[in-house]
Amino acid sequence: MKTDILVIGGGLAARRCAHEAAKGAKTLLISDGAGASPYIHALNVPLLAEDSVECLMEDTLRAGAYQNDQELVKVLCRKSLSLIDEFSFDKKNGEYDLLKPLGSSCPRAAAINGFAGPSVLREIEREKKFDELRGVRALKLKVKNGRVGGAYCFDRAKKKWFFINAKTVVVAAGGFSGIYPFSTNSRDIGGDGAALCLEAGARLCDMEFIQFEPSCAVYPPKLIGKSVSTAMLTEGAVIRNGEGKRLTKRDGCVQKDALSRCIYNEIANGKSSPHMGVYFDATGVNPEELLHGRYSAYFRRYADAGIDISKEYMEIAPAPHTSMGGVRINPHCETDIEGLYACGEVCGGIHGANRLGGNAGLEVLVFGRIAGESCLQYALSHDYASDIDFEEADREFGFAHRRTELENILKNCLNVVRNGADLMRGARRLEELIRETPFDFSFEQARLHNDLMCAYAAVMSAYERKGSVGSHERIDSIEENEKYTVEFMLKNGIPKINRRPI
Numbered sequence: 001m002k003t004d005i006l007v008i009g010g011g012l013a014a015r016r017c018a019h020e021a022a023k024g025a026k027t028l029l030i031s032d033g034a035g036a037s038p039y040i041h042a043l044n045v046p047l048l049a050e051d052s053v054e055c056l057m058e059d060t061l062r063a064g065a066y067q068n069d070q071e072l073v074k075v076l077c078r079k080s081l082s083l084i085d086e087f088s089f090d091k092k093n094g095e096y097d098l099l100k101p102l103g104s105s106c107p108r109a110a111a112i113n114g115f116a117g118p119s120v121l122r123e124i125e126r127e128k129k130f131d132e133l134r135g136v137r138a139l140k141l142k143v144k145n146g147r148v149g150g151a152y153c154f155d156r157a158k159k160k161w162f163f164i165n166a167k168t169v170v171v172a173a174g175g176f177s178g179i180y181p182f183s184t185n186s187r188d189i190g191g192d193g194a195a196l197c198l199e200a201g202a203r204l205c206d207m208e209f210i211q212f213e214p215s216c217a218v219y220p221p222k223l224i225g226k227s228v229s230t231a232m233l234t235e236g237a238v239i240r241n242g243e244g245k246r247l248t249k250r251d252g253c254v255q256k257d258a259l260s261r262c263i264y265n266e267i268a269n270g271k272s273s274p275h276m277g278v279y280f281d282a283t284g285v286n287p288e289e290l291l292h293g294r295y296s297a298y299f300r301r302y303a304d305a306g307i308d309i310s311k312e313y314m315e316i317a318p319a320p321h322t323s324m325g326g327v328r329i330n331p332h333c334e335t336d337i338e339g340l341y342a343c344g345e346v347c348g349g350i351h352g353a354n355r356l357g358g359n360a361g362l363e364v365l366v367f368g369r370i371a372g373e374s375c376l377q378y379a380l381s382h383d384y385a386s387d388i389d390f391e392e393a394d395r396e397f398g399f400a401h402r403r404t405e406l407e408n409i410l411k412n413c414l415n416v417v418r419n420g421a422d423l424m425r426g427a428r429r430l431e432e433l434i435r436e437t438p439f440d441f442s443f444e445q446a447r448l449h450n451d452l453m454c455a456y457a458a459v460m461s462a463y464e465r466k467g468s469v470g471s472h473e474r475i476d477s478i479e480e481n482e483k484y485t486v487e488f489m490l491k492n493g494i495p496k497i498n499r500r501p502i
Contacts, residue, residue, distance in 0.1 A: 003028035009172035011037035013344025013364035020372025022130035032137040033188025035174040040117030042109035043361030064352020101357025109358035147338040149386030163390040175323035175345035181407035183320040191454025193346035197327040206325035206348035208462035213321030214259040218277040236284035260318035277317035333371035343371035353470020423463040
């Protein structure tokens, strides 16, 4: 199979990229789920007179503990202005109806028809000019003479492996928090995106920075893993431990990483709610907003499960939500490999040590478009790097015990709080599991191999960063005054870690 441009991913970053690329070249998108995009409520845009690009930049850098790639932050924030003419952001009584995310200086998170993610996805689908293969997952890239030539893919329905030859490839497969046993991510989200790029020869960066959503449901069973908007904490909601005691005096002013640690410690110290969480008390939120306004989706969600959140507490706990680390890109979304681009949560560098609420939606729209424009220019000036005729039936093996071990390693050593000894033990066992699970044309083995490689990069990066910063908290932390990025790469198959000064 051949295409000019191959886009890997089913979420907004991938579809935004494919939408742009298809304006000038044959574009194929392969998807195995929509990832987190349907749950994007709002995105940051400086719409108020008291807000500005400079203010958004400063909030983004401060949230990221100034560990961000500043060039990428500049692109992210400056390009936010271009979205004002492109989308009709929600208004109320003639004024923009904005949320104030945790860490923001002023309200700036804007929704589109109530929920931004689904609205933009529908709009792209209506104007769709690219081809799409659904239920298909890319699990390995082909690189020839330093240039990407396509991807080995698996068709779930046909249970067949095949190769897609492309002039250029864009990886937009999302973050990797789904490799944890308990997260806000859907099960289609894994470590494939980072692993694809890593094993192709690209650098990963910031893999130790994983944002734990402090308010992820642990009860009732049908809602486990669903997050509750922390924006409610700026409008009257509070967090209480299992004894009903409020955790912090000003919940709405606390960054997500600090709030996650606070909740984690309450649970660890035996002050949890009945289902090993704490209470999210939304009874103080304006009833109109809760029942019929901007938070009505959460009210309905819980009402369907038999809980009235205007009168009853929700039980929540921290869960992996956003991976700030991933493949290193430049402002044009280029990776280290010629012809290979990346955009969206699969990338690192933009958010630094912690992501500002509302910037996830902004990132996928801004860099999705840039990736589409960049790969189109490349495809128009290059021919194919390779030509492979490949098809193979799936070989089935059982790997449930190894995946359970992977999940336990992440749960025990790469949680909200870490320490060096546990990280090293985890890394050594992951090395053994990787040797036991080489890449093979078995769907389950290939997926597990990729998740193991991704987890190993994250654990080793967390071990390398001895100090605590942002979402990375070590109980054996040492003071580090210099700012640097941890880069992880493979050199002739051998893992290498590099500290790059910021």
